[in-house]
Amino acid sequence: MQSTMVINCRNRTNAKNKGMECIFHSLNRHYIRMKKNERKENTNILFLVLDQLLKIMRSCDNLFNNLKPRLDFLGSYFDRIRVGQPTEYDINVILKFPINCGKIKLDATDCQNDYTAIVMPSDFRRLSLTPATASQGFTKTHSWCDKHYRLSVTKFRSWMQSTIDKAMNTLPQTDGYRVLKVKNKCFRIYSKTSGPANTITILKTDGSLIDIDLVPTFSFQLP
Structure with a gap:
C-alpha cells in the first residue's frame, strides 16, 4: 500500500x-x-545602416578613414544570451593607430576613480608633426594628450562624436530625423551621446525603434 x-x-x-x-x-x-522573422529583419537593417554610415564617416573625416575602422559586434544579442526583442545592439568601432604599441605605458598616478591613464609613446606625438601623417588628418591628435602624454579619453570620444555628427549632417532631414538611403530603402535615424557610447536610433516603418550603441575603441596590445 x-x-x-x-x-x-x-x-x-x-x-x-x-x-x-x-x-x-x-x-x-x-x-x-526573440521572433525569428523580427530578429532577421532587425539584423539586416543593422548591417545595412552601419555599413553605409561607416562609409559616410570615412568620407567626412580623413583621420577616421586613415585609422581603418572596423566594427566589432558584441553584447547580449551577439553572445546569444539576450531575451526579449532584438532592438538594442552594442558595437565597438575599432581604431588602430600606426604606432609601436609595445611602447605604450599604463599609469594610475593621480588618476581618479581607480582609472588608469594611457601614456602614449613618442610615435604618437610625431603623428601630428610628420608631414606624411599630418596630411592624413593626424594633426587632430595633437591635443589629445596632456603635458605628461596621457591620452584624453574625453577628447578621443568627443572627436568620434564630431565625426558622427558630420556624417549625419550630410543626410537630408525630415520630421526631426535624418534620412539614410541604402539600396533603394530609406531609414530615418538620429544620434545622441550616451555615456561612452554614441547611440544611433533607427525608426522602422512600423514605428518601433532600434538602438545601436557605437563605442569608439582604441585597439592595442601591451607587451
Whole structure:
C-alpha cells in the first residue's frame, strides 16, 4: 500500500512538473524568445545602416578613414544570451593607430576613480608633426594628450562624436530625423551621446525603434 502511494505521489509530481514546463515554454515562445522573422529583419537593417554610415564617416573625416575602422559586434544579442526583442545592439568601432604599441605605458598616478591613464609613446606625438601623417588628418591628435602624454579619453570620444555628427549632417532631414538611403530603402535615424557610447536610433516603418550603441575603441596590445 505504501509503495502504491509513493508511485501515485511521484506521478502527480511528474504531471505537475510537466504542466509547469509547458507553461514556461509557452511564455518563452510568446513573450520572451526573440521572433525569428523580427530578429532577421532587425539584423539586416543593422548591417545595412552601419555599413553605409561607416562609409559616410570615412568620407567626412580623413583621420577616421586613415585609422581603418572596423566594427566589432558584441553584447547580449551577439553572445546569444539576450531575451526579449532584438532592438538594442552594442558595437565597438575599432581604431588602430600606426604606432609601436609595445611602447605604450599604463599609469594610475593621480588618476581618479581607480582609472588608469594611457601614456602614449613618442610615435604618437610625431603623428601630428610628420608631414606624411599630418596630411592624413593626424594633426587632430595633437591635443589629445596632456603635458605628461596621457591620452584624453574625453577628447578621443568627443572627436568620434564630431565625426558622427558630420556624417549625419550630410543626410537630408525630415520630421526631426535624418534620412539614410541604402539600396533603394530609406531609414530615418538620429544620434545622441550616451555615456561612452554614441547611440544611433533607427525608426522602422512600423514605428518601433532600434538602438545601436557605437563605442569608439582604441585597439592595442601591451607587451
